Amino acid sequence: MDKPAEMFDRDFEWAELTRFAALPGPRATLGVVSGRRRQGKTFLLDALTRADNGFMFTATETTETDALRQFGEALARYRDQPTPFRFAHWDEAVTELMRIADRGGPTTAVIDEFPFLAKASPALPSIIQRALDPTAQHANTPVRLLLCGSALSFMGSLLAGNAPLRGRAALELVVPTLDFRLAAEFWEISDPRTALLTNAIVGGTPAYRREFTQGDTPSGPDDFDDWVVRAVLNPARPLFREPRYLLAEEPELHDTALYHSVLAAIAAGNAARGGIADYLGRKSTDLAHPLSVLQDVGMITHEADAFRRNRSAYRIAEPLVTFYHAVMRPAWGDLERPGRATAVWRRAQTTFRSKVVGPHFEQVCREWARWHAAPETHGGQVTRVASGTVNDPVAKTGHEVDVATHGENGDGRETLLAIGEAKWNDVMGMGHLERLQRIRALLTARGTATDATRLQCYSGGGFTDELRRRADDDPSIELIDLDRLYHGA
CATH class of the missing domain: 1.10.10.10 (Winged helix-like DNA-binding domain superfamily/Winged helix DNA-binding domain)
Structure with a gap:
């Protein structure tokens, strides 16, 4: 099944879904798809059922009786039945669902917004578990059943602990938000500064690009403020509420x-x-x-x-x-x-810079250090990145480290590869470097860092000429600007 041309990215998710849909074998198989709201889960599954000629039912928040009526009508339409199925309970409905692949070959069946059904009918997961049991296979065909939902705590509990469906799923797919680089590409924003400012507001949620802003994107730095007013702070636009x-x-x-x-x-x-x-x-x-x-x-x-x-x-x-x-x-x-x-x-400009963009820029820098930077940038393979606080007993203060990059050195043990400071609007200079040197010295004295721990300056405002010259002479100093965050390693 070819991925639809209008689908952005999601290569991994599409490959896993199509692999699951085509699994060989005569028995029904279960998959679970979850993720935060507005990430395109329904779009993915709708495209899958269209490509596979499968069945898709999107539940609503309603009573058990009404949900069974809606499900019976949808299943009858799919089966080309002249009259709707009249199910008295979910045992009948699930049994009928498990027969939809009787025309030969694996057939996809999707129940979207599954938590709504389970809320009205708490026994439904147990009923599905019973239908998937090998002893019930005389009533089954090779249905590839996908349960989907946005209620993360509920979807996570479906396959956990002593839950009825524990150990039954052949697929457990989480559809994530787009990271900051993919989000810039999806929003078609080429200017890194505009891309990061936009990402600080709407993040990587795909629905905000189309359904919630009607395709309205900031055309560049000069249009960003106007875009916020017309698309985000506009009470007539969906993004507002x-x-x-x-x-x-x-x-x-x-x-x-x-x-x-x-x-x-x-x-x-x-x-x-x-x-x-x-x-x-x-x-x-x-x-x-x-x-x-x-x-x-x-x-x-x-x-x-x-x-x-x-x-x-x-x-x-x-x-x-x-x-x-x-x-x-x-x-x-x-x-x-x-x-x-x-x-x-x-x-709100001051608040936006200090409470929204500043912390978001730090998070983007951590994501870059973890997932986009080359191993040579840190001097080793990264295992985790976090922020942290280092106590300075002499100065009687604590130093905040925005980006602390841990990884493996040559002998396989975890070590502190790099520490970094992130400043969104400041032109970083020698003062910032000296602060990082002081923190490295404190960590070295504690046995946490070494002289090989690199010092990294992340800036949205640029660097002084003196700091650039120092970085050119010292390979342990890394300068990361917006262009490198979006396009470099």
Whole structure:
């Protein structure tokens, strides 16, 4: 099956799906597809069923009786039945579904938004498990059944622990967001600075490029501010209310006001649980549950400190949510009134740079160091990249390291390959290099770093001539600008 011409990237996902759809053998086989909302999962599966002449049913949030009626109508249309199937329960529906490949050869069957069905009918995973059992094969044909959903915590639990479908899946595919390089290509933005600013707002979610902005993209640096006003801060555009809907659509998030407050605290720069608790005026122990739930649904990430195992940082996984809480939510009343967006955006520039672009640029630098930089750039094969804090007992302060790159040296042991500082709007100079040298000396004294640990300066604003000359003379110093982030290694 050839990948549709209109499908951007997704080569790996398409190859895995088509391989699964064509698996030989007479028995029904299960696959699970998950991923955050708006990543194109439905588009992928719809293209697969069209290419394979398969069956696809997209569930809605409804009652069990109504879901069975909708499913019976869809299955009858696919089977060219003159009247809809009338299923009394899901046992009958799944049994009939497992017969759709009776015309010969593997046939794909997709149930999209599966969590909606399972919420109304909790026994459904067990019913599917029973239908997949070898003892039930007399009623089965080679159906390639794909269950798809965006509720990450639920989809993850389908195949975990003692779940009925544990060990039954031949495919477990997660459809990720596009990384910053692919996002720039997808948005057709060639200027690296404009690409990163855009990515800091909309991230790598494909739907925001087409459905939510109607193909409206910033044409260059001079158009970026106007694009934000007309496409993001415009109350008539779908992207305007999308951050609110993202939380409302998550079935695990019941008290949305609390979760919005937690996200607002993180967007304000509070990465530790204690800081989030202080921001909200609550006890740190009170936040264990909401933070865990937000992490389970993929709204935030929890990252360990590069140098202190008892310390970690929470970060918002969806850039649009960060932008909403930092820029839009404080001015929501003004933004809802047409004509106020330009003034709001003008006032929000400082906040946008410090709370949105700055942290996002640091994250992009970590992604580049982990996935795009060549081994020669770090002096070894990278195993993990994180941010961290290094205590300076003499100065009685802590030094933040934006990019700490660990990897394997020649003897296979993990070592600290490089430490880096990321500055979005600053022209980096010798002061930044001297700070990194001080941090390396502290880490070397602790046995964490060596003289071979490289020093890396990441800048969106450029470098002084003196720093460039120093880097030319010292191979342990790396300068990474926007062009290298997007096009180099």
